[in-house]
Amino acid sequence: MPKTARAAIYEAPNEPFIVKEYPLRAAAPGEALVRITMSTICRSDIHSYQGHRPNPCPCILGHEIVGVLEELGDGVDTDLRGDALKSGDRVTWTEYFHDGPAPESDLLDMPQKAKGVRKYGHDRADIDPHFLGGFAEYCYIQPGTGILKLPDALTDAEATPLNCGVATMMAVTEAAGIGMGDVVAVQGLGLLGLYGAAIAKARGAAKVIALDAVADRLERAKAFGADDVLDIGGLDAGRQAEMVRERAGRDGADAVIEVCGHPSAVAAGFGMLRTGGRYVVAGLVNPNAMVEIDGNLILRKCLNITGVHNYHPRHLVQALDFVVANKDRYPFDGLVDGRYGLDDLDRAFAEAAERKVLRAAILP
Ligand SMILES: [Zn+2]
Numbered sequence: 001m002p003k004t005a006r007a008a009i010y011e012a013p014n015e016p017f018i019v020k021e022y023p024l025r026a027a028a029p030g031e032a033l034v035r036i037t038m039s040t041i042c043r044s045d046i047h048s049y050q051g052h053r054p055n056p057c058p059c060i061l062g063h064e065i066v067g068v069l070e071e072l073g074d075g076v077d078t079d080l081r082g083d084a085l086k087s088g089d090r091v092t093w094t095e096y097f098h099d100g101p102a103p104e105s106d107l108l109d110m111p112q113k114a115k116g117v118r119k120y121g122h123d124r125a126d127i128d129p130h131f132l133g134g135f136a137e138y139c140y141i142q143p144g145t146g147i148l149k150l151p152d153a154l155t156d157a158e159a160t161p162l163n164c165g166v167a168t169m170m171a172v173t174e175a176a177g178i179g180m181g182d183v184v185a186v187q188g189l190g191l192l193g194l195y196g197a198a199i200a201k202a203r204g205a206a207k208v209i210a211l212d213a214v215a216d217r218l219e220r221a222k223a224f225g226a227d228d229v230l231d232i233g234g235l236d237a238g239r240q241a242e243m244v245r246e247r248a249g250r251d252g253a254d255a256v257i258e259v260c261g262h263p264s265a266v267a268a269g270f271g272m273l274r275t276g277g278r279y280v281v282a283g284l285v286n287p288n289a290m291v292e293i294d295g296n297l298i299l300r301k302c303l304n305i306t307g308v309h310n311y312h313p314r315h316l317v318q319a320l321d322f323v324v325a326n327k328d329r330y331p332f333d334g335l336v337d338g339r340y341g342l343d344d345l346d347r348a349f350a351e352a353a354e355r356k357v358l359r360a361a362i363l364p
Contacts, residue, residue, distance in 0.1 A: 001026075001033070001070060006364070007136030008345040009058045009125055013051030017345040022130035027073035030099070030143030031129070034067035034091065038156040039134030040336060041352045041360040042164050043190065044285065045121065049349055052286060056124045062134020062362070063095040063120040064164045066156050070138070080146045080317055090150045091141075092163045092320070094313055095119055099144030112310035118142070135345055137364045146313035148320060157336035157361065158323055161191065166319035168282065169195040169259075171311035173203055176255040176280045177304075180204035183248040185272050186226070188260025188283055189217040191335060191359060194224040196257050198330045201225035202322060209247050211240070212260070224330050237264065241271025251275055259283040266291045270303060278304045285309075336361045 005024050008017040027033045039062045048055040055061070069089045079085055094112075098105065102114035111117070121133040129140040141147060150159050169192055178184055184200045186193045189212040197208045202225075210226035212218050213233035221229055228247050232240050245252045252274035258265050261283040269279055270293060298305065323332055338357030340348035342364045352360040 005131065005137040006342055007060045007125060007131060007133070008342045008362075010049060010055070010061050011058050013049065017135070017349075019343055020125075022125065024131075024138060025129070027071045027076075027140065028129075029074040030076060031073040032069055032076045032085075032141040032147065033071040033073075034065075034139045034141055035070045036065055036067040036134065036137060036139055036364050037090070038066050038160045038336075039362045039364075040064040040160045041348060041362070044164075046349065046353050047286070048121075050353070055122060058125045059121070059123065060125045060131065060133030060136050061121045062136075063122075064160050065120065065134040065139055066090065066092050066150065066159045066162075067139065075143075076141075076147070079149045080313055081148070083149055085147065085149065090152075090159075092148050092150055092159055092316070093141050094146040094167075094316055095163050096310060097142045097145040099142070109312065112312060135342060135362050135364070137342070146316060148316055150320070151324060153324060154320075154327065155333050157334075158327055158332045159320075160336065160361065161195075161332075161359065162319045162323060163316055165191045166195050166199075166323060167311045167315040168192065168308070169199050170315035170318045170322065172196060172257055172259070172280050172282045172308045173199045174315070175306045175308050176200075176257055176278050178203040178205055178255055181206045182254040183207045183209070183250065183252075185209045185211060185244050185248075185253045185256045185269070186221075187211050187256065187258045187265045187269055188262075189214070189221045189226075190259065192259040192282065193217075193257075194221060194335065196259055197221055197225040198326060199322060200255075200257075202326060207248070209244055209253065211244070232268075237268035237271060240268040244272040248272075248274070252277060254278065255280070257282065261285065261289075263289040263291045267293045270297050270301070273301060273303060276302045276304070278306070280306050280308055282308045335359050339363055 105111035
């Protein structure tokens with residue numbers, strides 16, 4: 001292990017990243033040291049970088065990370081499945097960690113919502129252990145993290161989005177109760193929407209209707225399981241709902257998934273649902289996403305509404321199994337369409353923010 005390693009440091013919103021070196025030390029009990037092989041820029045990293053949400057500085061951003069175990073601290077013996085871990089194994093891990101008991105974990109089965117939960121890419125870099133984010137050469141996996149061994153069959157590009165986008169969509173599609181023969185509408189075709197369409201098909205959906213206002217996103221969705229696409233550009237909520245109900249070929253969609261981040265999508269989505277339909281909000285990640293809806297519709301149509309934020313560790317295992325099983329069916333590898341070095345993080349963030357690339361990968 002080298003004595004120091006490099007990291008691209010986020011000093012302040014919208015300021016250039018500064019590459020710095022920090023000391024590496026042996027993994028403490030419960031920790032594991034990983035040599036990062038790839039990390040990707042998530043939309044939430046961009047929100048942090050642009051100052052839309054609070055994040056401590058200086059910080060190593062990035063939570064979608066894969067790498068090779070370099071050193072395992074005492075007590076780190078097995079992954080989430082119970083398989084033995086050793087140095088040299090390629091791994092992914094939950095984007096969050098929480099050590100010790102918490103009622104949210106123990107009683108509610110939501111460790112992702114435990115008080116005091118921390119996430120990779122959200123800690124100060126100038127204090128030990130320094131390396132707790134993705135845009136660096138190394139990362140210390142912390143106690144209370146779910147580690148998952150990766151099979152050789154997956155490329156880094158297929159594996160890196162697992163612990164954020166794919167695992168989240170496992171949780172979302174589970175919450176939407178998608179089952180055999182369902183008609184599912186997906187609002188928003190960024191990375192989450194594309195995985196959502198593909199996972200909905202894998203769960204047995206008979207028809208996935210994909211909605212966006214950007215032509216090439218609609219086109220791409222067809223390769224990820226969308227049976228029908230609808231350009232919602234210029235359509236009001238009522239017209240969107242009407243057109244989805246027509247396409248659903250029945251009373252309406254069984255489930256609608258919001259991953260577009262626009263509050264106005266909620267009213268449109270309610271209108272798309274059949275009686276007793278299920279709506280999942282997963283894209284309204286920023287506060288003050290005010291929604292105006294007719295509450296009577298919820299009652300009259302007996303709607304089920306769920307919010308999903310992050311995921312349970314089981315969803316990471318399911319995400320991996322889903323991508324392994326479907327990697328020849330859907331072009332997951334191509335979703336990571338930009339590659340940059342650590343010294344090029346400014347350009348990577350700029351191009352990701354401008355959506356010149358769908359997923360920018362950093363290869364330290
Ligand atoms: Zn993310």
